[in-house]
Amino acid sequence: MVANNQEPLSFARLVALDERRPVYPQTLVELAYEQLLSMLVTMKIAPGQHIGIEALARELQISQTPIREALTLLEAQKLAYKTPNVGFRAADLLTRQEINALFALRQLIEPKAAAWAAESADANALRALAKLAEEMERVQNGDELAYAQFAEGDARLHDLVARASGNRFVAETIEGLHVHLHIFRFLYKTNAQTEAVKEHETIINALLARDPTAAEEAMRAHLVASQKRMDAAFAEQERQPATDPVDDGRAARGGRGRRRR
Numbered sequence: 057m058v059a060n061n062q063e064p065l066s067f068a069r070l071v072a073l074d075e076r077r078p079v080y081p082q083t084l085v086e087l088a089y090e091q092l093l094s095m096l097v098t099m100k101i102a103p104g105q106h107i108g109i110e111a112l113a114r115e116l117q118i119s120q121t122p123i124r125e126a127l128t129l130l131e132a133q134k135l136a137y138k139t140p141n142v143g144f145r146a147a148d149l150l151t152r153q154e155i156n157a158l159f160a161l162r163q164l165i166e167p168k169a170a171a172w173a174a175e176s177a178d179a180n181a182l183r184a185l186a187k188l189a190e191e192m193e194r195v196q197n198g199d200e201l202a203y204a205q206f207a208e209g210d211a212r213l214h215d216l217v218a219r220a221s222g223n224r225f226v227a228e229t230i231e232g233l234h235v236h237l238h239i240f241r242f243l244y245k246t247n248a249q250t251e252a253v254k255e256h257e258t259i260i261n262a263l264l265a266r267d268p269t270a271a272e273e274a275m276r277a278h279l280v281a282s283q284k285r286m287d288a289a290f291a292e293q294e295r296q297p298a299t300d301p302v303d304d305g306r307a308a309r310g311g312r313g314r315r316r317r
Contacts, residue, residue: 088126177220207240
């Protein structure tokens with residue numbers, strides 16, 4: 057069993073360790089983490105909805121302990137939160153204003169971080185980035201679990217670029233935003249993965265070429281494109297009538313969903 061202070065060997069961590077991904081999760085915590093991550097990112101567990109641990113344990117056919125440990129890991133990523141004497145709920149969706157503010161901050165930091173990474177990243181960091189991009193390309197058209205893995209990989213890729221910049225304050229800022237998994241909650245069933253793969257390739261090619269100007273421009277273009285995808289997702293959401301989430305019968309659902317406006 058994995059302890060609470062450890063992250064599970066998820067897609068992004070396996071790639072970072074240069075290991076082959078197993079056919080199935082190796083521990084019950086990994087199983088619970090991957091399944092919950094998929095449910096949250098694809099919004100099968102609706103924003104703001106209570107997460108029923110007993111029901112999940114029955115659905116996944118595992119005990120409640122690994123589910124609680126997995127939820128603690130997801131709470132650290134701001135995808136879930138715990139209320140005393142109530143239990144866990146899925147995090148609300150970010151508002152349009154919050155997303156725009158986050159992208160404004162990212163535009164200030166990440167393009168320059170990419171330029172610094174092109175100048176100072178060591179060979180190991182560049183290999184890790186290239187490998188991660190390849191793995192993300194392989195899962196871009198997969199199932200719901202693959203979608204969650206892609207979202208996780210996207211977060212890892214941006215974290216790696218920030219770390220490769222050599223500026224730990226930049227790296228800590230980017231990692232602390234936890235923005236990528238939240239963004240992908242809006243983009244399920246869009247072509248975001250296909251477009252992001254091409255944009256990532258441009259960034260990594262510039263890094264491998266040790267071209268700081270091209271790396272900065274590629275990262276800036278990627279962020280602009282990502283924000284446009286978010287604007288389109290918000291526009292589509294606003295066109296939809298306000299309705300309660302449809303219950304698909306999953307045991308994880310224990311309450312009515314809500315979206316924060």
